[in-house]
Amino acid sequence: MLDQQAVDAEEERLRELATALPDLQRQQYFQQLKRELRDPDTYAALNWCFLAGLHHFYLGQWQRGLFNLLVFMAGLALLFSPWPWWGLLFIVLISVAELWALFRSQIIIQHWNNQIMRRLLQEYSSAE
Template sequence: MTSEELNAQEEQLRAKVNALPTEQRKQFYQLQKRHIKDPDTYAVLNWFFAAGLHHFYLGKFQRGAVNLTLMLIGLLTIYSFGILLIIIVLLIELPQLFKSQRIVHQYNNHIMADILKQFSD
């Protein structure tokens, strides 16, 4: 999604939150505060630890484990094919660094939608 689409989606979600009764709105913001993620933290984890720690930050444990495993195998076999494995992981992860704002924005919108769904059930 583009930044404009994400902003529009967030505005729609915020309008629904504002339509909630005061007590539910308060509960929503308490839940949101616990689950919302910071794009800068995601970017720092990606930049300094390209081994997949940024995936763990967003709860994508399987993808994070795969990246971490590949990076460790690459480091252990650095004198044979390890350097190639590390380069491949870095090439796959580098674009996520540049899209970190949108990735986390989309994640946070998804969290907001999930929390709203709890109040409508």
């Protein structure tokens, strides 16, 4: 489980490391970081509007997104079958599981962006 204080401290530490980079590398780092960072509001909107897992695709988590989408679609298909309760159960289960991500979208994306910052810092630090 993600801890807000730990994620905040990690972000601050990464920002300090970024400012210590030489000028040219720092400029390149921030340009690439700007392209790769994810927006928590977009993530939350994709989750809210489409509980089918589209927010996982936004982060490049294709397998998890496909799993959620398939479970959701199976639930929809089962709603119109002789077993509609199974369809309802599938939809409710996937929706409840994804509500956690909806309400924690800020910290999830902050942690995701910290991972991007860490990876880029490693790339630019090793290039020195």
